[in-house]
Amino acid sequence: MRRILSALVLLAVLGLATFWVVTRPRPVDPGLLAGLVPDAAHGEQVFWAGGCAACHADADATGAAKLVLKGGQRFASPFGTFLAPNISNDATAGIGAWTALDLANAMLRGVSPEGSHYYPVFPYASYAKATPQDVVDLRAFLATLPADPTPSQPHEVGFPFSIRALLGGWKFLFLKTDWVVGGELSQEEARGRYLVEALGHCGECHTPRNALGGMRLGRWLAGGPVPGGQGNFPNITPAKLDWTVPDIVEYLNSGFTPSFDSAGGHMALVVQNTAHLPESDRRAIADYLKRVPPVE
Template sequence: MRRILRLFLVVAIVGLGVTYLVVRPRTLPADTLSRLTGDAGRGELVFWAGGCASCHADAKATGDDKLVLKGGQSFPSPFGTFIAPNISNDPIAGIGAWNELDLANAMIRGVSPEGQHYYPVFPYASYAKADLQDVVDLRAFLATLPADPTPSGAHEVGFPFNIRLSLGGWKLLFLKDGWVVDGDLTEEEQRGRYLAEALGHCGECHTPRNALGGMESARWLAGGPVPAGRGNFPNITPAKLDWSKADIVEYLTSGFTPDFDSVGGHMALVVENTARLPEADRAAIAAYLKRVPASE
């Protein structure tokens, strides 16, 4: 019996060790960004394309207050309620002490400077496709923004979702390389794909999710229920979005639909962001949406 117990203990220890090796947080090599230099001017475009202010500024912020990234917005979901953290330039409450590699690990790998998995409510499943130069440029721009000492709120997440190590398994399942929409795309469509699938993370809202919260890429941008339980995100594939390319560009610029309705809800914040991009980028997003496979 003692031998059996010892054998069981050894197997259990080995099993735990192997499991940890599989799900442990994985960061980028230390020299990943060694040849890159950030440009704050380019980083501002990355900031608006990435929608940073939409989640990390106060929900009622307007004008320059959009650049005070003190966090605090809450995002209810079936897994708990997540609170957007302070990512202002404050070195204690925010990310003022972060370097470029810290930001790259957060966006590309979903790992904090302390070596913990981030919850995927932070859309690193999309940001993982971001160009490293864009990440470095974004860090340069974030360094120019105001510092705010407001402490980040704690997520309201219960067992078992509060076990962050389990997110390593989630990443193995859902953190994928490669583009969803592939094939012979024009240069404009490729730019639109980058903005929509990576920086703009359109799929995070407009793609339905499975029971584990992973995006169902087979129904890319086909819409789905709002995680808070009220309403639905619309289908923006050609199966439902029959607007012209010019209509889509206008919507991403002014927020007006072809029927002279106006954008509402959280999408209004998205349009505030896209309106700040060059018109060529809005046209690229429109061109990309025309190439997305139709899905009911």
């Protein structure tokens, strides 16, 4: 009896230790950014490619208001409603006091400066593939933006999803930095892959999710229902998206579809970002989309 008991205790300790190891936040190597010189002008390109303003500015913001990243937009999900935090340059309400390494930990590992897990509604499952140079450049650009004192609001997430340690398990299962589309890619297609899979985080909406909220990579960009909302995210694999490369490029510039309808919903916000990119980047995105495996 005592032997069984001590075996059980040992198992429990092992289980807890495994849980602790698996769920522990993993910051980046502190030397990751050593020697990188920030380029704020390029950081602006990273900013638009990353779509930061689409979630962190007011949804109806235009012009200069797009650069006031005070947060507050609500994102419904099966796990609760998440509220975009203030990431303006305010030192207390926003992220004005962050170092480039803080931003690298947030974007590449989903870890806050205090060492806790972020919810993956912040699309670090995509940003994890961003280059350290782009993170450093983005940090420099964000520092040029206005400060706003609006405090971040707490997420409305119930038990058990309110236990952030569980997110360590989520990351263990779903935080991957391999490219989804492999094989030989041209330079343009590879640039498009970086824009779609990493910065643009297109898969976060256009790829369906499993019961635990992980992207189903076997159905990469194949669309699905909007979680906690109405409607569907469209399938943008070549199986359904039959637009030409110039059609896609124009859509990402002006929002006009081939029949001169225009983007609505959250995609209208995305086009406000892609319109800021160089034409070559919009074309790279289109070239990549033609290389994505078709999924019905």
